[in-house]
Amino acid sequence: MLKSFVLQMARRGFLASSMRETRRQKCSECFKEVYQWKNKDNRPTEHCEINVAEEAKRANLSLETIYHLENLSLVDFSSGAAIARLASAIRYADRLKDIDVSGVEPLFSLLENETLPLREDEITEGQQKEDVIRNAKVTFEDFYVAPPGNIALEQDKKYDSFLNNESPLNAGQQKELSSVELKKVRRQA
Amino acid sequence: MILCLQIARQCRRYLHTYPLLQGTRNRPPKGQKSDAQAEPKQQTDGWSGVIGLEIHAQIKSKSKLFSGSGTEFSAPSNTQVSLFDCATPGTLPVLNRRCVEAAVKTAFALNCTINPVSLFDRKHYFYADLPTGYQITQRYKPIAASGWMEYVQVVNKQPHKHIVNIEQIQLEQDSGKSIHNPQDNNSLIDLNRAGIGLMEIITKPDFTSGEQAAAFVRELVLILKVLHVCDVRMFEGSLRVDANISVHRKGEPLGVRSEVKNLASMKFISKAIDYEISRQVKILEKGEKVVNETRGFDLKTGRTYPMRDKEILQDYRYMPEPNLPPLRLFNSENSQIVPQGQVDIAVVKKELPELPSVKRTRYLEEFKLFPIHAAMIVADERLSSLFDAAVPMAKNSTPQNVSTLIMNGLVGILNTANLSESAEEIPVKPKDFALLTDMLSEEKVPRSIVLNILQDLVKDGSGSTDVAKVIEDNKWYQINDEAELGALCDRVIAEDSESLEAIKAGRMKAFNALMAKVKTLSKDLANMKLTKGIMEKKLEIKATKD
Numbered sequence: 001m002l003k004s005f006v007l008q009m010a011r012r013g014f015l016a017s018s019m020r021e022t023r024r025q026k027c028s029e030c031f032k033e034v035y036q037w038k039n040k041d042n043r044p045t046e047h048c049e050i051n052v053a054e055e056a057k058r059a060n061l062s063l064e065t066i067y068h069l070e071n072l073s074l075v076d077f078s079s080g081a082a083i084a085r086l087a088s089a090i091r092y093a094d095r096l097k098d099i100d101v102s103g104v105e106p107l108f109s110l111l112e113n114e115t116l117p118l119r120e121d122e123i124t125e126g127q128q129k130e131d132v133i134r135n136a137k138v139t140f141e142d143f144y145v146a147p148p149g150n151i152a153l154e155q156d157k158k159y160d161s162f163l164n165n166e167s168p169l170n171a172g173q174q175k176e177l178s179s180v181e182l183k184k185v186r187r188q189a
Numbered sequence: 190m191i192l193c194l195q196i197a198r199q200c201r202r203y204l205h206t207y208p209l210l211q212g213t214r215n216r217p218p219k220g221q222k223s224d225a226q227a228e229p230k231q232q233t234d235g236w237s238g239v240i241g242l243e244i245h246a247q248i249k250s251k252s253k254l255f256s257g258s259g260t261e262f263s264a265p266s267n268t269q270v271s272l273f274d275c276a277t278p279g280t281l282p283v284l285n286r287r288c289v290e291a292a293v294k295t296a297f298a299l300n301c302t303i304n305p306v307s308l309f310d311r312k313h314y315f316y317a318d319l320p321t322g323y324q325i326t327q328r329y330k331p332i333a334a335s336g337w338m339e340y341v342q343v344v345n346k347q348p349h350k351h352i353v354n355i356e357q358i359q360l361e362q363d364s365g366k367s368i369h370n371p372q373d374n375n376s377l378i379d380l381n382r383a384g385i386g387l388m389e390i391i392t393k394p395d396f397t398s399g400e401q402a403a404a405f406v407r408e409l410v411l412i413l414k415v416l417h418v419c420d421v422r423m424f425e426g427s428l429r430v431d432a433n434i435s436v437h438r439k440g441e442p443l444g445v446r447s448e449v450k451n452l453a454s455m456k457f458i459s460k461a462i463d464y465e466i467s468r469q470v471k472i473l474e475k476g477e478k479v480v481n482e483t484r485g486f487d488l489k490t491g492r493t494y495p496m497r498d499k500e501i502l503q504d505y506r507y508m509p510e511p512n513l514p515p516l517r518l519f520n521s522e523n524s525q526i527v528p529q530g531q532v533d534i535a536v537v538k539k540e541l542p543e544l545p546s547v548k549r550t551r552y553l554e555e556f557k558l559f560p561i562h563a564a565m566i567v568a569d570e571r572l573s574s575l576f577d578a579a580v581p582m583a584k585n586s587t588p589q590n591v592s593t594l595i596m597n598g599l600v601g602i603l604n605t606a607n608l609s610e611s612a613e614e615i616p617v618k619p620k621d622f623a624l625l626t627d628m629l630s631e632e633k634v635p636r637s638i639v640l641n642i643l644q645d646l647v648k649d650g651s652g653s654t655d656v657a658k659v660i661e662d663n664k665w666y667q668i669n670d671e672a673e674l675g676a677l678c679d680r681v682i683a684e685d686s687e688s689l690e691a692i693k694a695g696r697m698k699a700f701n702a703l704m705a706k707v708k709t710l711s712k713d714l715a716n717m718k719l720t721k722g723i724m725e726k727k728l729e730i731k732a733t734k735d
Contacts, residue, residue: 115514132267
């Protein structure tokens with residue numbers, strides 16, 4: 001404790017070391033630069049107010065769409081801040097619709113002037129069963145083993161509370177680990 | 190982003206200005222619409238079904254669509270899988286030329302417009318039998334589009350012609366096979382089938398009943414077999430049919446459709462579609478709404494059931510396949526230079542065999558065959574090749590005689606002989622068949638002898654028998670001489686007094702006994718028609734129709 005105080009004094013000068021530590025950083029939600037108190041667990045405090053419901057409405061983001069996106073991408077949104085970020089990303093991409101592209105053929109690939117080369121119909125590969133199933137952890141009599149059918153994701157999360165601005169922004173978000181906790185996790189792994 | 194737009198404007202590729210390659214010059218015959226009287230009776234109170242089909246036909250090629258592994262059915266599991274098929278990172282697809290030729294042939298047969306430039310897309314969905322997580326298909330710019338096909342539906346023994354419009358034909362990959370293992374609660378995945386080329390033929394929703402759909406599929410199966418593009422074994426999975434079914438009242442907008450997948454035979458198709466139509470009508474009459482879902486069909490109960498895995502509405506996130514440049518087709522008839530190894534449409538067109546509908550018309554108009562004979566001979570390629578070869582050789586018979594002998598004689602013999610379906614030819618040479626037909630129509634050899642000879646030829650299989658010599662050696666000539674027949678009749682009458690008395694008493698059945706006796710006495714060589722007349726004259730009885 002004394003050692004760190006002395007080091008601080010040496011590094012930043014006498015006056016600065018007596019002030020409670022602050023830091024200047026961008027708020028991750030509204031991107032403004034603010035001074036924030038550095039708290040013990042190093043988590044940035046929220047300073048701005050985001051209206052999740054309004055952001056979602058402006059981006060035409062409904063509850064069904066959020067569940068649908070989760071199913072497709074297997075990304076867990078889990079917090080109001082994440083939904084607000086998604087909504088702002090959608091609105092950013094929507095600006096593409098303002099461009100007039102009538103009469104322009106879309107460029108789908110830089111290979112569009114090439115011709116697809118064709119192959120003669122002959123058996124040149126195969127019979128490499130060992131190589132093919134080598135990476136599978138579980139096999140059964142030369143078959144891959146997979147769970148039965150498609151298991152639908154559970155949809156019991158309360159996203160409507162975020163969309164109605166009832167829950168705080170960061171509720172549900174996984175707590176960022178402090179440096180001490182990070183070291184513990186790394187040692188265990 | 191602005192830079193991209195500038196590049197896009199400079200690189201204008203007017204795909205639509207490439208000259209369209211016409212499939213055939215034929216357009217649907219003007220004024221010939223589906224026969225109105227063939228429309229089935231409205232099932233319930235003005236509801237009519239609207240059905241569209243998606244047919245997946247496995248292309249008969251030695252290797253897969255994008256990789257070089259083999260395509261045999263029932264190979265040991267996971268032995269026909271290359272590193273590309275199991276989605277190893279770093280592997281790339283290379284298109285098989287035979288599959289492109291197969292698709293072009295089918296496009297010609299279905300009167301489609303062939304796109305000279307076609308693109309591949311990725312269709313994303315998660316399932317264990319799709320290792321890459323996407324299927325390479327051609328959703329937006331397929332190899333052929335806008336075709337039509339004529340087919341015949343038999344209603345109350347009357348044939349009715351219908352025309353169905355084909356939306357598009359596209360090339361796509363097949364997925365692997367998953368074997369569900371309920372006892373261990375898992376699925377076993379075999380990737381032998383993953384990557385085999387499929388042709389997906391999508392029809393416009395022009396069908397109104399299951400029978401029509403089944404009739405169409407029957408005709409399509411015949412076309413694919415004749416083109417040698419697909420060995421249509423529906424139960425092995427070479428041809429799979431999915432139906433999109435909805436109902437509506439005439440004049441109202443189309444209803445919500447549901448999809449019934451994996452219909453594996455004609456019977457399944459017609460039953461499943463009819464059940465689904467009645468199910469949807471029941472729901473709508475209750476006032477409820479039809480759900481857009483994927484269903485399967487269970488033949489045992491005759492009902493469709495919702496498939497649990499496909500409950501979630503799929504968003505396929507189509508995107509252009511970045512690893513494949515456009516597929517270009519060339520036509521040397523338009524004086525285009527065909528690069529080495531590319532497909533020339535003109536060559537494919539020249540090598541097209543005669544299509545079943547053309548052949549049927551030829552048989553009906555040129556040879557004047559009975560419609561049922563024409564249909565059945567055209568349905569089997571081997572019979573039609575035998576017929577085509579034998580007709581010019583049979584100098585003294587009409588084509589009808591040839592077809593009658595095939596239908597009423599040869600087919601029965603082939604069925605009992607259990608000739609395997611994969612046999613290329615019938616073991617009866619056209620020359621021999623023509624000779625037998627001639628002999629039969631000239632009444633030189635009796636019919637039973639002809640059938641015996643055919644049976645021996647089929648059993649023998651070598652085709653080395655000299656039929657004329659065999660007939661000569663055995664002296665199997667029909668007795669047509671009236672005097673000789675008369676003598677035989679007299680002999681029989683003299684010998685068999687019992688039957689004579691029976692006939693005099695009025696029991697006509699004894700007449701048959703006398704005829705049978707003549708037949709055996711002459712070793713089956715007597716001309717029974719003439720014999721009947723002679724016998725009747727001798728017994729002085731009126732002609733009775735037995």
